[in-house]
Amino acid sequence: MSIHTKIVDDLVANDISFVTTVPCKQLAGVIDEIEARPEIFHIPANKEDEGMGLCAGAFMGGKRPAIIMQNTAIGVTINTLATLTQFYRMPLPMLISYRGELREPVACQVEMAVHTKALLNQLNIPTYHFHRESDANELDAILKYTFMCNKPVAILTDASFWGGYGDQ
């Protein structure tokens, strides 16, 4: 089974049926898999804070949401995380491609990578870092934890986790 299939299987098994995405090269396979699954309504967002608004609405409408985005989005969404998702106590699993880590070919990505964990820590957002493929075995438990505590939870997935960075 591919890692993309496994990740989306875990989302479906946890009744996540509303997923918004802002793409990243590393996340392309997961996004394709989400688009292909009839159990999931996939709604691409133009910006990640917009996506978090969509997720908040879907949650209040009775669906379990998730957002898939790059770590640069943490810089975009701090206000939304604090004043919407956290303030109203809503669960939100955030599957995040952690650009700017080992094997990263684009220097600028490192500039947000160095802030990513510090910002998540500052926001008291539970954060998990997938570095090896076997780390994904915890995804099911992380999703259950997210909907147990009604918090946004970050799952950072770096280039090594995805098996390198394409042909770079």
Next chain:
Amino acid sequence: MIRSDVLRDIAPVIRDHLVVCNIGLPSQELHLLDDQPTNFYMLGTMGLSSSIGLGLALAQNKKVISIDGDGSVLTNFGTLPTIANNVADNYILLIIDNGSYGSTGDQPTYAGKKTSLAAVASACGCETVIECQASETREVLEKALASDKMTIIVCKCESGNIKVPVITMDPVVIRDRFMKAVKA
């Protein structure tokens, strides 16, 4: 007519539907005029009323009205293509366009100058877009609700505010009360 006049006028029409209300004075005014468990008041996060409303409309079958402002739509312009491309016929976006950032002291917005939000919404692919004058809003809204078609309403009104208290209800209480109303 200013925004609070429009809200007073439409309150009997929106009372029986799910309402997501924009941050700041719009929520405070609606809360003062006609507090309902079916109202979700935004206490922060400028720009996301339309996105929250769309997510809610796509997730369940009851009718949803997002009350937004011209300044907030300008802040979250990416919302209009998302709305256009994910049609929810139980969704109405009501943009109360007074050409100003009302909650921050009535600074002018570009929507009050050259930019037409109705034209932008149409260009984004929204199929039913109606621009109306403030006094027509109630009737336009009633027709939109009856049409069972996703509708974007741009209500042109005058700039101005009334004195209203802030909402002191806890956000989790607002959300819990609203979710119970969604399920009811």
